[in-house]
Amino acid sequence: DVVQLFDSWAGAVAASEFDHWVINPTAEIVKRVKAVHPKVPIIGFANKAGLMYDPYVQKTGIDGVSIDSSVPVSWAASTLQGQCAVQGNLDPQLLVAGGAGLMHEAETILETLGQGPFVFNLGHGIVPETPPEHVAQLADFIRGWSR
DSSP: OOEEEEETTGGGSOGGGHIIIIIHHHHHHHHHHHHHOTTSOEEEEETTOGGGHHHHHHHHOOSEEEOOTTSOHHHIIIIITTTSEEEEEEOHHHHHHOHHHHHHHHHHHHHHHTTSSEEEEESSOOOTTOOHHHHHHHHHHHHHOOO
16 A cells, blocks of 8 residues: 655745745645554655755655656656655656657666666656557566566
8 A cells, every 4th residue: 555645736836935835734744644554655746846856855754756757867866766766757748659769768767767666657647648559568568677
């Protein structure tokens, strides 16, 4: 079991207000959930948080962080993965397009983040026009990948 907190508007908050509107409420939710269910991991997703993902991870008490597609996976690996598990961050539009670009980016994510605690995922939700066969192709690729 796992709980995931979504803050879809976190990236719209000014850096000077990020603690007040994003970090502090998330930390309070994490504290309250952990008080009742201390062993349930909590993943936080502060969409489009950019460099603020680092203090978000440091100050909220989350066990894992979902990152959006704008975050360079190399930065996530070097900055975030030593602190918690990382989930993400394939661009949903690559899944729509399919083909070599999709497979290349999936492999880059797996190679870069797959060395530490990691959950492969999209950088945000799947879009309605996504061909199901592209999802199947990606799932097969991920299942067959090995370090």
